[in-house]
Amino acid sequence: MKAYRLRRELNGIEEPPGKTWFWELQAGVIDADRCIRCGTCIAACPSNSIGIGEDTDLPELVKMCTGCSLCWDFCPRGGLRYEALWPPSTVGGETAEGGPSVEGAVVRSDASDSYWKITGGPPGDGLGAVMDSYAVRAGSRPGCAQDGGVVTALLIAALAGGEIDGALVTRPSEVPDEPWKGVAHLATTAEEITDAAGSYYNQTMALAELDLSGYDLPDKPRIAVVGTPCEIQGIRAMQSRRWPTGAHRIDSVVLTIALLCTKSFDYKGLMLQLLAEDRSIDIARVSKVDVIRGRMIVEYRDGEVAVDEAIKNFHGAALKGCDECADFLGRSADLSVGSVGSMDGWSSVLVRSERGRRALDNARGRLDLRELDDPEALVRLDTFDKRIALDSLHRAFDPDAPLFIEYAEHLAGYEGTDRAPVVPDR
Numbered sequence: 001m002k003a004y005r006l007r008r009e010l011n012g013i014e015e016p017p018g019k020t021w022f023w024e025l026q027a028g029v030i031d032a033d034r035c036i037r038c039g040t041c042i043a044a045c046p047s048n049s050i051g052i053g054e055d056t057d058l059p060e061l062v063k064m065c066t067g068c069s070l071c072w073d074f075c076p077r078g079g080l081r082y083e084a085l086w087p088p089s090t091v092g093g094e095t096a097e098g099g100p101s102v103e104g105a106v107v108r109s110d111a112s113d114s115y116w117k118i119t120g121g122p123p124g125d126g127l128g129a130v131m132d133s134y135a136v137r138a139g140s141r142p143g144c145a146q147d148g149g150v151v152t153a154l155l156i157a158a159l160a161g162g163e164i165d166g167a168l169v170t171r172p173s174e175v176p177d178e179p180w181k182g183v184a185h186l187a188t189t190a191e192e193i194t195d196a197a198g199s200y201y202n203q204t205m206a207l208a209e210l211d212l213s214g215y216d217l218p219d220k221p222r223i224a225v226v227g228t229p230c231e232i233q234g235i236r237a238m239q240s241r242r243w244p245t246g247a248h249r250i251d252s253v254v255l256t257i258a259l260l261c262t263k264s265f266d267y268k269g270l271m272l273q274l275l276a277e278d279r280s281i282d283i284a285r286v287s288k289v290d291v292i293r294g295r296m297i298v299e300y301r302d303g304e305v306a307v308d309e310a311i312k313n314f315h316g317a318a319l320k321g322c323d324e325c326a327d328f329l330g331r332s333a334d335l336s337v338g339s340v341g342s343m344d345g346w347s348s349v350l351v352r353s354e355r356g357r358r359a360l361d362n363a364r365g366r367l368d369l370r371e372l373d374d375p376e377a378l379v380r381l382d383t384f385d386k387r388i389a390l391d392s393l394h395r396a397f398d399p400d401a402p403l404f405i406e407y408a409e410h411l412a413g414y415e416g417t418d419r420a421p422v423v424p425d426r
C-alpha cells in the first residue's frame, strides 16, 4: 500500500495493520531528526493527545493515542508530503482573463498532481500562482522590523479594518534563560503586533498555539497566521479536509502570510551554542539576526556588527528536516513575503489569492509599492532550494527505491536541477 512506502523505504518501518499511531510519526519523523517543528500534528490531533516536550521543543504524547492517523496524515514530513491526495495549492480554475482564480485555497485531488507534495509546484512554473508581485516598504516601520516592515503593517491594517481579531506571530520569549528565542503568540492589539516585528531563526511549533482557549476572542474568531511555508502547508491541508477537530481552531484562520524560507534552526544550537558559547556573543545586546546573501549577520543595539560569517559555518544548528523542503516560496499562502528580490530595507511580496490581495489593498495607505527589483533572484533561490531537497532525498533513500526515483523525477523537472552535490549558501 502506497500509504506506508515512505516509512518502509526510509525508516524500515513495516505497514501496521489498520490504524496509524503517534509512535509511527515519532519513529518516521521525530526520532529520525526530520521534524521541522511546525506543530501541525498537535493542531491536527482530535483528542489533544500531543504536546511539546519541555526540554526538546519536539512533539510528544501527553495522553492516550487513539490511532486515528491524523498526526501522520497532516505532517509536512509525513503523510502530507508523500501520500496526501490534497496537495496544498492555491491554484484553482482560471479567470476569464486566464489568470489564477480567486478566494483562498482551491485544492486539487488529482493524483497526477502529486509533485505538489514535495516541490510545492509543478516543474518550471517560476514563482507559482502569483496574481501580483511588488517590492514593498511600510511608511512607518518599527525599529525591529526585519526588512520593509510589511508583515507588521499588513497585520495592523487588517486588525484596524476589522478583518481579523488577532494574528499568530512570533515574539521574544519572556523566560530569562531563553534570550532571542522566538515563541508563538496570538497578538490582539497593534502594540503586540509591533512588538513581534523582526525574524527569529527558530521554529516555534506555531500551530500548537491555535488552541485559542487562553485568549479573549469572539465565538467565531478570525485569525491571520504568519509562518514559515511548512506551517502554512499544514494549515492549508487541514482546512482542505473535514475531520474531527480538537481544541485547535484551524477554521478561524482567514489569512496566511508565508515568510520565504530556505532553512530554520534549533534555538539552543544556534543562539546558545554557536553564537553565545563558541563566538562569545552577548545575546542580551543583540538587536537583529539576519540570514542574507549566504551570510549570518548579527547586530548589537549600538549598531556594532557582532557576526558577519558564511552561513555554512552555522549549518550544524540548522534543522535537518529543512534540507528536504522544496517550498522556499510559500506556495500555499495568501501572501509570501521575504527579502530576496528587493533592495535592502524593502520586502518582496507575492500575492497568491484574492484574500491576499484584499489584505494588501487594505494596507495600501501605509505602504510604498513598486516593481520587484529582481524577480529572477527568487526563481534562482527556489531552484537552488529544490536541488538541496533532491540531494537530501538522494542521501536519505536507497537510490533504487521506487519512491526515490519517483520524487527525483519530479524534482529533476526543474531547470538547472541535477544530482550533483550542492553547497547550500542560505
Ligand SMILES: Cc1cc2nc3c(=O)[nH]c(=O)nc-3n(C[C@H](O)[C@H](O)[C@H](O)COP(=O)(O)OP(=O)(O)OC[C@H]3O[C@@H](n4cnc5c(N)ncnc54)[C@H](O)[C@@H]3O)c2cc1C
Residues within 6 Å of the ligand: 144, 145, 146, 147, 148, 149, 150, 151, 152, 153, 169, 170, 171, 182, 196, 197, 198, 199, 200, 201, 202, 203, 204, 206, 226, 227, 228, 259, 260, 261, 262, 263, 264, 265, 291, 337, 338, 339, 340, 347, 348, 426
Ligand atoms: C526562519 C526564517 C527564515 C527566513 N528565510 C528567508 C530566506 O531565505 N529568504 C528571504 O527572502 N526571506 C527569508 N525570511 C523572511 C525575512 O527574514 C522576513 O521575515 C521577511 O522579509 C518579512 O520582513 P518584514 O520586515 O516585512 O516583516 P516584519 O514586519 O519584520 O514582520 C515579521 C513577522 O514575522 C514573524 N516571525 C518572526 N520570526 C518568525 C518565525 N520563526 N516563524 C514565524 N513567524 C515569525 C514576526 O512575528 C512578524 O510578525 C525568513 C524568515 C524566517 C523567520
Ligand code: SF4
Residues within 6 Å of the ligand: 025, 029, 030, 034, 035, 036, 037, 038, 039, 040, 041, 042, 059, 071, 074, 075, 076, 077, 078
Ligand atoms: S514536522 Fe510538524 S507535524 Fe511533523 S512531527 Fe514535526 S511538528 Fe509534528
Ligand code: SF4
Residues within 6 Å of the ligand: 036, 203, 228, 229, 230, 231, 261, 262, 263, 264, 319, 321, 322, 323, 325, 326, 327, 328
Ligand atoms: S526550510 Fe522549509 S521546512 Fe524548514 S522551516 Fe523553512 S519552510 Fe519549514
